[in-house]
Amino acid sequence: MSASTIPARPAPRGLGYHLADYATARASFSWEQARRALTGGNDTRLNISHEAVDRHVLRGNGAWLAARFIDRANRRVDVSYAQLQADCARFANVLTALGIARGSVVATLLGRMPELYTSALGALRAGCVFCPLFFAFGPQPLKTRLILGHAQVLVTTATLYRRKVAPIRAALNELRHVLIIREDPAEPLPEGTVEFAELIRSAADSYQTAATGDSDVALLHFTSGTTGMPKGVTLTHGAVIAQHATSELVLDLNPQEVFWCTADPGWVTGIAYGLIGPLTCGVTLIVDREEFDPQRWYRILAEERVNIWYTAPTAIRMLMKAGLELTAAHEYPSLRLMASVGEPLNAEAVRWGVQAFGQPFHDTWWQTETGAIMIANFPACEVVPGSMGRAVPGIEAVVVRRSAAGGLEVIDSADEVGEIALRPGWPSMFSGYLDNPERYRASFRDGWYLAGDLARRDRDGCFWFIGRADDVIKSAGHLISPFEVESALMQHPAVAQAAVIGIPDAIAGQALKAFVELKNGVPAEEPLRLAILGHARRLLGAAVAPREIAFSSALPRTRSGKIMRRLLRARELGLPEGDLSTLEGPE
Numbered sequence: 351m352s353a354s355t356i357p358a359r360p361a362p363r364g365l366g367y368h369l370a371d372y373a374t375a376r377a378s379f380s381w382e383q384a385r386r387a388l389t390g391g392n393d394t395r396l397n398i399s400h401e402a403v404d405r406h407v408l409r410g411n412g413a414w415l416a417a418r419f420i421d422r423a424n425r426r427v428d429v430s431y432a433q434l435q436a437d438c439a440r441f442a443n444v445l446t447a448l449g450i451a452r453g454s455v456v457a458t459l460l461g462r463m464p465e466l467y468t469s470a471l472g473a474l475r476a477g478c479v480f481c482p483l484f485f486a487f488g489p490q491p492l493k494t495r496l497i498l499g500h501a502q503v504l505v506t507t508a509t510l511y512r513r514k515v516a517p518i519r520a521a522l523n524e525l526r527h528v529l530i531i532r533e534d535p536a537e538p539l540p541e542g543t544v545e546f547a548e549l550i551r552s553a554a555d556s557y558q559t560a561a562t563g564d565s566d567v568a569l570l571h572f573t574s575g576t577t578g579m580p581k582g583v584t585l586t587h588g589a590v591i592a593q594h595a596t597s598e599l600v601l602d603l604n605p606q607e608v609f610w611c612t613a614d615p616g617w618v619t620g621i622a623y624g625l626i627g628p629l630t631c632g633v634t635l636i637v638d639r640e641e642f643d644p645q646r647w648y649r650i651l652a653e654e655r656v657n658i659w660y661t662a663p664t665a666i667r668m669l670m671k672a673g674l675e676l677t678a679a680h681e682y683p684s685l686r687l688m689a690s691v692g693e694p695l696n697a698e699a700v701r702w703g704v705q706a707f708g709q710p711f712h713d714t715w716w717q718t719e720t721g722a723i724m725i726a727n728f729p730a731c732e733v734v735p736g737s738m739g740r741a742v743p744g745i746e747a748v749v750v751r752r753s754a755a756g757g758l759e760v761i762d763s764a765d766e767v768g769e770i771a772l773r774p775g776w777p778s779m780f781s782g783y784l785d786n787p788e789r790y791r792a793s794f795r796d797g798w799y800l801a802g803d804l805a806r807r808d809r810d811g812c813f814w815f816i817g818r819a820d821d822v823i824k825s826a827g828h829l830i831s832p833f834e835v836e837s838a839l840m841q842h843p844a845v846a847q848a849a850v851i852g853i854p855d856a857i858a859g860q861a862l863k864a865f866v867e868l869k870n871g872v873p874a875e876e877p878l879r880l881a882i883l884g885h886a887r888r889l890l891g892a893a894v895a896p897r898e899i900a901f902s903s904a905l906p907r908t909r910s911g912k913i914m915r916r917l918l919r920a921r922e923l924g925l926p927e928g929d930l931s932t933l934e935g936p937e
């Protein structure tokens with residue numbers, strides 16, 4: 351144990367942690383058993399929607415609150431598990447009545463409204479493939495994804511349709527039905543569409559769930575586009591086994607606890623942990639229909655008595671930037687676990703959690719392709735700030751190097767950086783990249799799935815993120831981790847966020863340039879720039895410190911909140927900017 355570790359908090363009274371001891375849990379875990387624990391038997395059928403909803407209703411718990419939606423005016427709409435079951439059965443009946451066959455793709459382009467959640471669960475219930483599209487996408491990225499996904503049905507609102515879908519409709523040959531949610535009943539229904547509410551009203555509220563099995567495709571998610579063109583990733587109904595197991599082992603969810611996952615359902619986290627996994631555990635989901643706002647978020651955490659909170663580094667850094675006075679406006683006695691995913695979580699941010707909430711953020715690592723959390727800090731284990739934690743029970747994770755002969759070698763040393771590799775065989779592993787079988791095949795080698803992220807693995811089995819394989823920097827023969835440099839910059843009191851890229855250097859090959867976003871109210875002045883440069887040199891040494899620092903008022907980020915280093919690099923070097931469909935910005 352090092353001086354900077356943060357001890358585990360005691361388990362909630364009367365419940366205990368799902369994972370009480372890491373070694374024991376790892377030794378006794380099997381996916382067969384996890385499947386049985388979820389489904390209650392050895393039936394070969396498996397359907398996500400059934401496991402998320404019906405298992406609670408069948409046990410007489412239909413009155414439990416499944417979700418609470420909070421709108422701009424702070425009005426709440428509550429949906430019970432029984433209600434959710436009826437609503438998604440209705441949508442499944444609508445799809446069947448429209449002649450949509452099993453395996454067809456049903457897409458949504460919706461904000462975080464109840465219809466998005468019932469469409470997802472209804473489509474899965476009918477055996478269709480559900481594809482969420484992020485509501486802020488413009489016409490071009492929508493067109494690409496709807497065509498690539500061969501979507502047959504789209505559910506959207508009248509406003510989104512008019513602005514984004516109508517202009518591209520003529521190109522969507524395979525799209526058979528557009529179902530519209532009308533915000534204003536007085537406005538006419540757009541031509542070539544049908545009204546969602548009307549179809550739902552006349553549909554029966556029970557449905558014989560499609561006889562899907564573990565390997566049937568259930569979900570189509572597009573990746574964030576951080577490293578390039580977004581990929582279409584398919585996950586199967588079997589994913590629910592891993593999403594359920596990790597919801598217990600990592601997020602420690604229990605029935606009727608209040609759980610808030612802040613990720614939008616347009617991305618994999620918002621479906622795997624904003625919908626499926628937590629519902630299988632019987633929790634109450636908090637869904638905030640509004641955009642990020644520090645005061646609003648603190649109020650929701652306090653007033654809704656959130657027990658478990660799953661968020662992202664960008665949001666945490668923005669809360670840090672907004673200042674602790676805002677945190678202190680409320681108390682959070684119900685909040686017992688905070689976790690993060692999506693980007694490297696700086697040690698500074700983990701420790702800020704202790705300052706702000708009396709507890710650390712628990713970093714977790716996974717990808718769209720893995721379908722569920724693979725590496726995590728567990729609530730029953732001490733947290734080493736800056737580390738992503740250890741492999742989830744049932745997951746064999748290592749770091750590998752490519753040998754001279756071209757094969758893969760597992761790295762034993764705690765000092766050597768390598769690529770994260772996972773042994774295939776976990777139930778939420780992706781089943782393909784849409785229309786790109788070569789790329790899928792190329793992700794596997796020597797019996798490992800290669801994740802494309804670099805890390806170190808220490809003697810305790812903890813993983814330390816280094817960077818995306820595309821983002822790491824080679825300078826004077828050293829491999830430099832942008833994450834490490836960014837974390838050092840963040841330790842300066844004026845710095846809110848930082849992004850580091852490699853720029854060509856005649857002697858070293860590459861030198862580092864840092865883009866720095868300052869905390870609210872701090873003026874971007876030359877003496878401060880020099881002070882941050884000095885701070886970086888002191889902490890990192892001249893060889894690793896950035897040669898240049900530039901202030902940035904807003905770092906380019908994907909709509910899912912990840913810093914786009916490839917774009918900073920392209921702009922710096924005057925190269926083509928590549929696919930910008932997921933770049934955050936005005937719609």
Ligand code: ATP
Binds near residue numbers: 690
């Ligand atoms: P694309 O594949 O299109 O470039 P993406 O990889 O950002 O986009 P996602 O699947 O949403 O799309 O993100 C997964 C990636 O996010 C991981 O491969 C990793 O690089 C990063 N990531 C996720 N969690 C963590 C974490 N805890 N620490 C560091 N990086 C993380």
Ligand code: MG
Binds near residue numbers: 577717
């Ligand atoms: Mg990726």
